[in-house]
Amino acid sequence: MATIEDVAKLAGLSRTTVSRVINDQPYVTDEKRQRIIQAMNDLGYVPNSSARRLRSQKTETIAVLLPRLTNPFFGNLIEAMEERASEWGYQVIVCQTHDSKKKEMDYLQLLKTKQVDGVIMASLVNEWEDVKPFLECGPIVFCNEYMDESSIPMIHMDHKQAAYEATTHLLEQGCTHISYVSGGPESHLSKKRKEGFIEALSEYGLSFQNDLAIDWAIDVSDGQKVFHLIKDELPHVDGVFTGSDEVAAGLIYEATSSSDWVIPDDLAVVGFDNQMISLLMVPSVTTVEQPVKQMADKTVEVLIQQLLHPGSLPPNRYVYPHQLLVRNSTKRKKLSIQ
Amino acid sequence: MATIEDVAKLAGLSRTTVSRVINDQPYVTDEKRQRIIQAMNDLGYVPNSSARRLRSQKTETIAVLLPRLTNPFFGNLIEAMEERASEWGYQVIVCQTHDSKKKEMDYLQLLKTKQVDGVIMASLVNEWEDVKPFLECGPIVFCNEYMDESSIPMIHMDHKQAAYEATTHLLEQGCTHISYVSGGPESHLSKKRKEGFIEALSEYGLSFQNDLAIDWAIDVSDGQKVFHLIKDELPHVDGVFTGSDEVAAGLIYEATSSSDWVIPDDLAVVGFDNQMISLLMVPSVTTVEQPVKQMADKTVEVLIQQLLHPGSLPPNRYVYPHQLLVRNSTKRKKLSIQ
DNA sequence: TTGTACGCGTTATCAA
DNA sequence: TTGATAACGCGTACAA
Secondary structure (H helix, E strand, O other): OOOHHHHHHHHOOOHHHHHHHHOOOOOOOHHHHHHHHHHHHHHOOOOOHHHHHHHHOOOOEEEEEEOOOOOHHHHHHHHHHHHHHHHOOOEEEEEEOOOOHHHHHHHHHHHHOOOOOEEEEOOOOOOHHHHHHHHHHOOEEEEOOOOOOOOOOEEEEOHHHHHHHHHHHHHHOOOOOEEEEOOOOOOHHHHHHHHHHHHHHHHOOOOOOHHHOEOOOOOHHHHHHHHHHHHHHOOOOOEEEEOOHHHHHHHHHHHHHHOOOOOOOOOEEEOOEOOHHHHHOOOOOEEEEOOHHHHHHHHHHHHHHHHHOOOOOOOOEEEEOOEEEOOOOOOOHHHHHO | OOOHHHHHHHHOOOHHHHHHHHOOOOOOOHHHHHHHHHHHHHHOOOOOHHHHHHHHOOOOEEEEEEOOOOOHHHHHHHHHHHHHHHHOOOEEEEEEOOOOHHHHHHHHHHHHOOOOOEEEEOOOOOOHHHHHHHHHHOOEEEEOOOOOOOOOOEEEEOHHHHHHHHHHHHHHOOOOOEEEEOOOOOOHHHHHHHHHHHHHHHHOOOOOOHHHOEOOOOOHHHHHHHHHHHHHHOOOOOEEEEOOHHHHHHHHHHHHHHOOOOOOOOOEEEOOEOOHHHHHOOOOOEEEEOOHHHHHHHHHHHHHHHHHOOOOOOOOEEEEOOEEEOOOOOOOHHHHHO
16 A cells, blocks of 8 residues: 555655645645646555544544434434435444443443544433543534433434323323333433323323333334233223334234234324334324434534534534324224214 | 553553553563553543554454445344444444445545455445455455456345246236336346346246336335336236335335225235335235345454455355245235135 | 654564 | 564644
């Protein structure tokens, strides 16, 4: 691999001058500039990025922490983030934590070891106190996941309100025994959702019933298991709030294909995220739409602004609007006739 | 940020000795080792990865090139790859090419600029001749995408055979006017599929009809458009071979929800990849299963082996078995009665 | 307008 | 068993 030194020699000039050409700096005669460019081409010279990093203390790379890519929500999120980051010339490192505290901390180390300039956390399982120290090494921005204690930038929707609306909708449809189906660890975000769920219940004179709650469902096959659990052990349940379209889809699939339960009349179901699957299911799934692309774009933008203008303190909250999409998995016949 | 020098000073020893402790090398008294470890903890010292890279000429990072993450096939692929790579201590950079020749070349530059040690190409739109020169800078491994001209390692299934079987299945169901629906650029892989499609047709005395082919469909909404195109302009089509479960799902959704066409009797449909969605659709979608995780694991393994043992030439073909999963989108009633 | 010389933080070599 | 020193490749004061 040719180095800047080789180019300099071939062009009969100094490293400095070559460096000037590489970085588009002034004070180089056109003639010499040409000679250098010629030499670079002849040698197939490309600047060594490790050396540049060491010199500039910048990596032009960011890390995105998330639980798992197979969750389409995070797939969409990182797709948009990578696209946006690449426009700014930044690379994106994928960091799947699988909701493990240890992995999350390991990936945060990337900031300390200067492998990345900044970090986007789209998931958070550790306490904020444990994450905070890393801020000394570079900026961190939250996307989707959020909390009240910290003052770093957070881009997200109002999950409490969204859960409130979805639950209220179920109650309006006449549901009286609603199962709260969630998965993964109790994150700050999932707490918010639960708050909204409980608030809606209480307005209908109901309270949270632990025996109707399920906290281990994150994907389609879990959704299938959930249905059987409800059918066999909680047959009085007539509505399901779940934070995942995948879980909702699995549940509906199982109900439709292996029982005579009718969705939504025997069991109304709401999902979350407005994944493709929620539209394609029969019946289609009532869900909460998130402006994923906008949130991803803004997150990258906020992070990169901090990298380009260190010290500038961006606003720390960007709350995006959501929308409850009412579909067939909750439109009960008795009501639509009314 | 503390450097190795700071640690050395605090411990009253030399950089060299500190370096030895960091890298678990022998020839350091236990007492001094302890003193150094103590100093590192006191200072919160972490080795600077840029400096290490420059010194060692290694990045412990690989790049994965793919068209787009929102295609769940690639989401699953990279999920498994990242997991496997992280076990070896490697970082993964996501590189979405969006099927652009330029972006593909740009990302390959990561190899030249030493930002990554190796590259996995899960998509290929440029000619092999244009990619080949990058091999001088580090190993490249193909996954899913493949071709005959090159001799670098390729991990994939037999797409020609898979397409042949899927098409034969449609023909056995009595289809006589099969539309070939594909998307993205003509890659080496898509050529293979087409060969298999054509071979199956020819065994039934049929030949490829360009007027029944569609080459711009890659996602659900394209699938919806495809259905209307067929209904309005190619109503004699009675079967669809498509290289994507998403396209198949969109097509089936549209047929079911906005027409009186019956799937599979009026139109039999096969997808590809065995995505969750192909199972959940009503009717469920006949598709080809790929052993994604095994392929991803093997790909990472082969690449890292090349990094750990430079010069070792791994076998250049790993062909994984596929499986045609026959579901309701092709099980015609007339035949199941026979 | 060009070049000299130093330092970014590590690790490998070699001498002590 | 330890340490001084020289790279790794680049960018940039500063001097010319």
